[in-house]
Amino acid sequence: MRPEPPPSPQSPQGHPQGTLRTTLPDLANTRIAFRQYTDVGLLRAYWLFRFIGIRALNNVGAVLSKWAITLHLPIKGLIKATIFKHFCGGETIEESLVTAQKLGDGGLGTILDYSVEGQEDDESLDHTTEEILHTIAMAAKRKDIPFSVFKPSGISPVALLEAVSEGRALDPEETREWALVQKRFERICVAAAEAGIPVLVDAEESWIQVAIDDLAERMMEQLNRERAIVYNTVQLYRHDRLAYLKAAEQRAAAKGYHLGLKLVRGAYMEKERARAEEKGYPSPIHADKAAVDRDYDAALRYCADHLDHLAVMVGTHNEQSTLLMARLMQERGLPANDPRVCFAQLLGMSDNISYNMADAGFRVAKYVPYGPVREVLPYLIRRAQENTSAAGQMGRELKMIVAERKRRKPEK
16 A cells, blocks of 8 residues: 555645635746746756647658667667657656656656557567556555556457447457456556555547446446545547546446546547548537537536545646636635645646746646657657647647747846
C-alpha cells in the first residue's frame, strides 16, 4: 500500500488547501504558469510550438521522422532533445521520475503513461501489461504519482476489441486471445486496487469502445465498492456519450458501487469522420465545437451533482471548462482539494491551467508519456497532429509563452 498522505499543505495565502475558496484562479498568470522554465527552456518551447503550429511543416516532419527512424538514421538525439524532451518524461520509468519530482515541486502529480503503440503479438501485449504493473508499483511508493493509466489497445489486439464490440462470434483462436485480454485487464485493475492507486482506462475509437466500456464497468462493480479505483474515460466529442455517462452513473448507483470517470473532449475526430464516410454510416462526432463544449460542460454539472458515489478527473485544456468545475465545487461548498475531483493536462501543454490551478490548491496531475523514442514516435506524431488540428490550441500556447518572455525582460 502507498504511504499515508501528508497533512494538508498551506496555500500561498497561508490557508489550508481544504479551506473553501471564494475566488476563481487566474489562469492567465504566466509567472506561475512558467516558473518551472528557465529562459532557455522557454525559448525552446516557443520555437517548438511555432513548428508544431504550422500544419505543412508538421506533416512533412512526421513523414521524415518515421522514414529516418525506420532506416536507423542518427536522428534519435535530435528528437529526444526537442519534441520528446518537451512532451515525454523519458525512455524509462526511472528517467521519468526526474520529471515527476519537478512536477511535484510545483504542486502537480504525475500520471506515468507508457505510450508504446501498435504492438499486437502476445509477447508484446504481456510486456506492456508488466510495464503498466510496474507504474502502479512505483506509484504506490511515491506521493507525487497519484494515478496510473493504461490504453486498452496496448494489452489487446485492436481487431479483437472491434470483434467483441460488434458482438461477433469469436473463433477458437480469438476466444483464446480474448481470455488473455480479460486476464490482463483484471490483473492491472486488481493490482491498482491492492496498491490503493486509482487506474484510468483510456478511451479509444468508437468501433472498439463498447468492449472497453464493458470491461471497465465490470472492474468498477468488483473493485469500486468503497471508493473509485477504476476510472473509465468518456469522450464528449461523441454525441452519444453524455447519455452513456448518465446511464453508467445510474447503473453504478443501482448496483452500489462508485463510478470513476475521466472526462475528455476526444482525440480521434478526423479518423472517426473519415471512417464513417468511408463505410457509409452517420458520424458519431458532434457537428461543431459548440456542441462538444455544451456536452462537456453538461457532463461536469452532472458529475458535480453526483459526487456522493462518483469521482471525476477533468481532463481538459479548455480554460472555460476548468473554471466551470472550480465554480461548481465552490457552489457546492467543496474544498479545492476534494479527493473526488482532479484536473489533468498533458505534459508540456496548458501549463497556465495546470500550475495556476495547483497554486490555488486544486488537485492537478500531468500525463507524462514515456517509452523508447522509436516506439513512442507514433504517439508524438499523433499528438502533434491532433494539437495542430485543435482550433486555436497552438496559438494559445504561443501567446502565453510570448507574454511570459515579455514579462521577464524587465527583470534582467
